[in-house]
Amino acid sequence: MAFTIAIDGPAAAGKGTISRAVAAHFGFAHLDTGLLYRAVGRKMLDGVEPILAAQELVPDDLQVEGLRTAAVGQAASRVAAIPEVRAALLDFQRAFARRDGGAVLDGRDIGTVICPEAEAKLFVTASAEVRARRRYEELVAGGAVTDFETVLAETRERDHRDATRADAPLKPATDAMMIDTSELDVEAAVAAAISAVEARSLERVKG
Numbered sequence: 653m654a655f656t657i658a659i660d661g662p663a664a665a666g667k668g669t670i671s672r673a674v675a676a677h678f679g680f681a682h683l684d685t686g687l688l689y690r691a692v693g694r695k696m697l698d699g700v701e702p703i704l705a706a707q708e709l710v711p712d713d714l715q716v717e718g719l720r721t722a723a724v725g726q727a728a729s730r731v732a733a734i735p736e737v738r739a740a741l742l743d744f745q746r747a748f749a750r751r752d753g754g755a756v757l758d759g760r761d762i763g764t765v766i767c768p769e770a771e772a773k774l775f776v777t778a779s780a781e782v783r784a785r786r787r788y789e790e791l792v793a794g795g796a797v798t799d800f801e802t803v804l805a806e807t808r809e810r811d812h813r814d815a816t817r818a819d820a821p822l823k824p825a826t827d828a829m830m831i832d833t834s835e836l837d838v839e840a841a842v843a844a845a846i847s848a849v850e851a852r853s854l855e856r857v858k859g
């Protein structure tokens with residue numbers, strides 16, 4: 653049986669962390685859709701035309717090192733504004749979402765465009781300062797040389813680009829449950845997400 657959990661939100665809101673924990677809790681498969689755009693962004697930086705890169709993307713491209721850097725994040729958000737790139741990645745995401753055994757997908761447009769029929773939708777957010785602080789700490793822990801103000805400016809730039817593009821802009825689905833993680837640690841955010849999914853499943857069973 654298929655059961656799709658859609659988790660959307662801006663950069664470093666905690667989507668990936670929550671998605672992995674929710675998938676493990678329910679025994680579902682997980683797809684970080686940001687990695688698809690990062691892989692295409694990476695290829696663009698290497699000189700490949702982005703629409704072609706998206707059309708020819710293979711699962712091994714998601715295993716490449718260095719997809720998590722700030723430069724690849726910016727490139728990802730640029731290629732993500734190209735409608736043909738988004739279209740080329742659609743079927744793979746939809747097939748993943750409807751696989752047997754349940755799936756969690758996290759990204760920007762899962763609840764609005766990829767899986768509008770998802771059984772449960774969450775929109776995970778946090779203030780730009782809190783998100784930039786988290787991303788800054790991750791980058792520094794990974795050995796990157798940067799400063800908080802730069803990461804904050806990049807976070808705001810990417811938020812703006814993602815929310816204002818014409819095709820599949822970042823926004824909560826009307827039926828998404830909102831989780832603000834600004835003042836939640838990982839454990840509390842995960843617990844809130846699991847309760848929200850359980851509440852929504854119960855509503856569906858009761859009809």
Ligand code: CDP
Binds near residue numbers: 665761762810
């Ligand atoms: O990890 P982080 O939240 O920083 O970014 P990501 O989820 O890896 O996404 C990188 C970029 O891909 C985003 O800034 C979006 O522009 C784009 N993206 C998208 O357009 N749609 C998705 N479903 C996922 C990511």
Ligand code: CDP
Binds near residue numbers: 663669839841
């Ligand atoms: O996937 P997304 O870009 O939304 O965020 P992430 O990569 O899951 O999380 C970014 C960082 O914030 C990670 O280092 C998490 O450990 C941390 N964090 C979190 O995810 N949730 C909280 N409630 C607190 C911190």
